[in-house]
Amino acid sequence: MSGSLAIRGGRMLDPGRGLDKIADVLIENGRIAAVGPGLAGRAPPTADVIEAKGLVVCPGFVDIHCHLRDPGFEHKETIETGTRAAARGGFTTVCCMPNTEPPIDSQATVEYVLRTAAAVGLVRVLPIGCVSRGRHGEALAELADLAEAGVVGFSDDGNPVADGGLMRRALEYSQALGLPVIDHCEEPSLTKEGVMHEGWVATRLGLRGQPAAAEEAAVARDIALAEFTGSHVHIAHVSTRGSVELVRAAKIRGVNVTAEVTPHHLTLTHEAVAFSPACPARLSGRQAGRPASNDGLTYDTNAKVNPPLRTREDVEACVEGLLDGTIDAIATDHAPHALEDKLCEFDQAAFGISNFETALGALLTLVPGGRLDLPTLVAKLTAGPVAALALDRRPGLDGLGSLAPGAPADVVVLDPEREWVVKPERFASKGRNTPLAGRTLRGQVVATVYGGRVVYTLEAARIGTT
Amino acid sequence: MSNDPRSGAGRGAGTAVEEGRTVRLPPSLPSFWHRRHVLDLDDFSAEEIGLVMETADAMKEVLGRQIARVPTLRGTTIVTLFYEASTRTRTSFELAARVLGADVISIAATSSSVQKGESLVDTVLTLQAVGADMLIMRHRYSGAPYLAARHSRLKVVNGGDGWHAHPTQALLDLYTMRSHLGDLRGRKVVIVGDITHSRVARSNMWGLTAVGARVVICGPPTLMPVGLDGAQTGARRGTGRHERDELALPPVEVDLNLDRAIEGADVVMALRLQLERQQAGLIPSIREYARLYQVNAERLARAQPGALVLHPGPVNEGVEISPEVAHGAHSLIEEQVTNGVAVRMAVLYLLAGGQP
Numbered sequence: 001m002s003g004s005l006a007i008r009g010g011r012m013l014d015p016g017r018g019l020d021k022i023a024d025v026l027i028e029n030g031r032i033a034a035v036g037p038g039l040a041g042r043a044p045p046t047a048d049v050i051e052a053k054g055l056v057v058c059p060g061f062v063d064i065h066c067h068l069r070d071p072g073f074e075h076k077e078t079i080e081t082g083t084r085a086a087a088r089g090g091f092t093t094v095c096c097m098p099n100t101e102p103p104i105d106s107q108a109t110v111e112y113v114l115r116t117a118a119a120v121g122l123v124r125v126l127p128i129g130c131v132s133r134g135r136h137g138e139a140l141a142e143l144a145d146l147a148e149a150g151v152v153g154f155s156d157d158g159n160p161v162a163d164g165g166l167m168r169r170a171l172e173y174s175q176a177l178g179l180p181v182i183d184h185c186e187e188p189s190l191t192k193e194g195v196m197h198e199g200w201v202a203t204r205l206g207l208r209g210q211p212a213a214a215e216e217a218a219v220a221r222d223i224a225l226a227e228f229t230g231s232h233v234h235i236a237h238v239s240t241r242g243s244v245e246l247v248r249a250a251k252i253r254g255v256n257v258t259a260e261v262t263p264h265h266l267t268l269t270h271e272a273v274a275f276s277p278a279c280p281a282r283l284s285g286r287q288a289g290r291p292a293s294n295d296g297l298t299y300d301t302n303a304k305v306n307p308p309l310r311t312r313e314d315v316e317a318c319v320e321g322l323l324d325g326t327i328d329a330i331a332t333d334h335a336p337h338a339l340e341d342k343l344c345e346f347d348q349a350a351f352g353i354s355n356f357e358t359a360l361g362a363l364l365t366l367v368p369g370g371r372l373d374l375p376t377l378v379a380k381l382t383a384g385p386v387a388a389l390a391l392d393r394r395p396g397l398d399g400l401g402s403l404a405p406g407a408p409a410d411v412v413v414l415d416p417e418r419e420w421v422v423k424p425e426r427f428a429s430k431g432r433n434t435p436l437a438g439r440t441l442r443g444q445v446v447a448t449v450y451g452g453r454v455v456y457t458l459e460a461a462r463i464g465t466t
Numbered sequence: 467m468s469n470d471p472r473s474g475a476g477r478g479a480g481t482a483v484e485e486g487r488t489v490r491l492p493p494s495l496p497s498f499w500h501r502r503h504v505l506d507l508d509d510f511s512a513e514e515i516g517l518v519m520e521t522a523d524a525m526k527e528v529l530g531r532q533i534a535r536v537p538t539l540r541g542t543t544i545v546t547l548f549y550e551a552s553t554r555t556r557t558s559f560e561l562a563a564r565v566l567g568a569d570v571i572s573i574a575a576t577s578s579s580v581q582k583g584e585s586l587v588d589t590v591l592t593l594q595a596v597g598a599d600m601l602i603m604r605h606r607y608s609g610a611p612y613l614a615a616r617h618s619r620l621k622v623v624n625g626g627d628g629w630h631a632h633p634t635q636a637l638l639d640l641y642t643m644r645s646h647l648g649d650l651r652g653r654k655v656v657i658v659g660d661i662t663h664s665r666v667a668r669s670n671m672w673g674l675t676a677v678g679a680r681v682v683i684c685g686p687p688t689l690m691p692v693g694l695d696g697a698q699t700g701a702r703r704g705t706g707r708h709e710r711d712e713l714a715l716p717p718v719e720v721d722l723n724l725d726r727a728i729e730g731a732d733v734v735m736a737l738r739l740q741l742e743r744q745q746a747g748l749i750p751s752i753r754e755y756a757r758l759y760q761v762n763a764e765r766l767a768r769a770q771p772g773a774l775v776l777h778p779g780p781v782n783e784g785v786e787i788s789p790e791v792a793h794g795a796h797s798l799i800e801e802q803v804t805n806g807v808a809v810r811m812a813v814l815y816l817l818a819g820g821q822p
Contacts, residue, residue: 200693206630
């Protein structure tokens with residue numbers, strides 16, 4: 001293939017630079033060469049061309065929180081299937097969490113992930129290293145070693161850093177390395193064996209709940225420690241109104257805190273565990289006047305996720321936090337699982353949602369009141385996450401998350417109006433665990449370009465590449 | 467075993483003749499009954515509950531005979547699959563099935579391939595493959611019978627799942643109350659104890675409110691689930707209590723004070739207190755629990771004269787109920803057990819006669 005690619009006639013949306021206009025994007029040698037109207041004519045005759053008229057062209061999405069399961073859980077996902085799914089979802093950079101087997105707590109494992117991802121070559125993979133050795137929550141991992149090997153932050157995600165003393169030391173140590181600590185905020189003494197949000201739906205289903213306070217207590221502790229140490233703490237997957245309020249107040253005080261939220265916490269509530277959209281029987285059958293079918297309660301293990309889906313009030317607070325800048329980024333927490341991990345009793349099922357391939361459509365379709373406009377949405381998937389983890393300060397990544405000339409040529413072409421039905425059996429991801437199966441979503445990725453190469457095109461869209 | 471999965475249908479409805487006497491079963495099942503499973507009472511109408519009650523009356527008559535056996539479910543294979551120990555529920559179901567002439571296979575999870583790691587869905591599909599028609603299931607995890615119902619063609623009866631539901635217990639409780647009080651509309655029923663962990667309480671709340679009873683829930687605040695009523699269970703911010711449709715949970719009242727809650731009650735139902743709740747730190751001591759929440763003669767004096775006392779068993783005498791009340795004139799605890807067989811016969815009969 002030639003080193004040149006032109007994306008012609010689309011609505012170019014580059015929120016990080018405040019640009020929203022019809023323009024061509026010219027790519028040469030893996031970098032953005034130029035952006036502007038009528039540029040395509042200047043492309044060399046050998047250049048590939050993507051016709052993007054009527055479509056939106058924006059920087060490739062950056063996901064700062066996902067699980068690729070490789071090494072160790074290749075039956076759930078591999079770096080190859082995971083990055084293929086990411087490309088289909090429009091993500092060109094993904095940061096993978098270290099809860100693998102072995103966990104990413106040594107240079108060797110970091111190198112394995114980087115080498116494997118580079119060999120697959122579909123999207124950029126930036127690993128996150130463990131906070132504690134073996135993710136046991138006891139002793140610090142060799143953070144400097146991990147930093148040198150190329151991790152972009154530290155996290156024991158999946159588990160919280162429960163020990164406040166360890167969290168303090170991690171923050172102090174990581175500050176010297178210029179990297180954030182990313183915490184899965186959960187006070188374990190308050191969530192013991194809880195499998196969903198502690199609210200009225202848990203009462204209806206007879207399931208053990210995790211109270212919102214369990215997350216908020218940990219968020220408050222982390223903010224206090226970030227304030228004390230001056231270090232950067234990044235709050236993973238904020239899910240409650242109280243957490244949003246804590247982060248908002250901390251940012252106003254000038255605390256070095258950033259935060260992310262997942263697509264599911266912006267779109268779904270705990271009601272998704274019990275009631276299917278086809279049968280919105282929040283009323284019992286007798287009150288809704290349906291014929292008694294007794295299939296009302298779904299106990300949908302695909303809606304089992306940690307932190308759990310919360311109330312409508314929490315969803316609205318997360319959207320509000322995203323709009324007012326309290327929350328910096330949307331991160332998928334893509335968490336693929338094998339069928340048997342989910343086809344079982346709710347208590348026994350694994351936590352997590354396979355999210356790469358539905359994130360965009362869900363965000364465009366299911367945010368309450370449609371309050372998330374496209375420019376904000378794209379900003380929170382591009383410039384927002386890049387700034388949160390300062391990814392553009394890494395060597396070779398100058399301009400990441402934007403379409404600035406010289407930036408890596410990571411571009412996504414999307415059709416915000418295109419309707420499609422979620423069919424998990426057609427996912428590129430091995431994880432078919434989504435509560436959105438069968439739902440019609442509006443908005444789909446049409447083409448993904450990574451480093452100047454087209455790594456995905458939507459076949460049905462018959463996009464004109466010449 | 468039945469080769470024809472529909473064989474339970476058609477034959478079930480109508481009359482069951484034994485020794486020349488006709489049992490008064492409904493001549494054919496009414497059109498409003500088209501239930502395949504009994505998983506909870508949350509979607510039962512008063513009409514459906516009434517049908518179960520009337521059918522149980524007829525079954526009670528069968529049980530009163532010298533040779534209590536009818537051929538109604540002959541050729542139907544019923545499996546009891548119990549993942550949790552149970553004496554009365556299991557015995558009651560198996561007796562009910564045998565009286566109706568069904569073939570009964572009894573599987574305890576400890577003795578099956580479950581111990582070899584077989585998944586619930588695989589176990590249920592295996593039972594279906596060998597020709598079972600109906601599955602009666604108890605499981606320690608809430609929702610497990612729904613999983614079985616969704617992934618098989620078996621008719622499923624929930625014999626108790628986790629903290630969630632125990633519909634046949636609630637039906638037999640309703641039957642027992644009804645046989646003493648008649649229509650339960652407007653009757654005050656107090657359910658006292660560990661509500662959070664009680665499937666019996668949850669199903670009773672649905673069943674009782676469906677037939678128009680006034681239900682008051684009582685227990686220590688640490689054993690009271692969120693979202694039912696805010697007035698006395700603290701603010702519990704973030705439970706979504708204000709977002710739910712009014713009837714998404716049963717419309718019950720909550721009162722944490724038993725002396726007050728029991729005033730004028732027609733029925734008092736005490737729940738079993740699992741002694742491990744104290745170890746889990748949910749209550750300070752059994753002693754204090756008994757002092758505050760035990761159903762005893764003194765408290766019962768505040769209820770209606772002749773108020774009925776129920777308990778799903780097994781009873782911790784001296785904890786949730788005093789021995790003199792448990793064995794007193796108002797206690798229906800033994801009658802509940804007896805009625806359990808008739809009510810479960812009714813449930814099996816109605817399911818067998820329902821749509822295949």
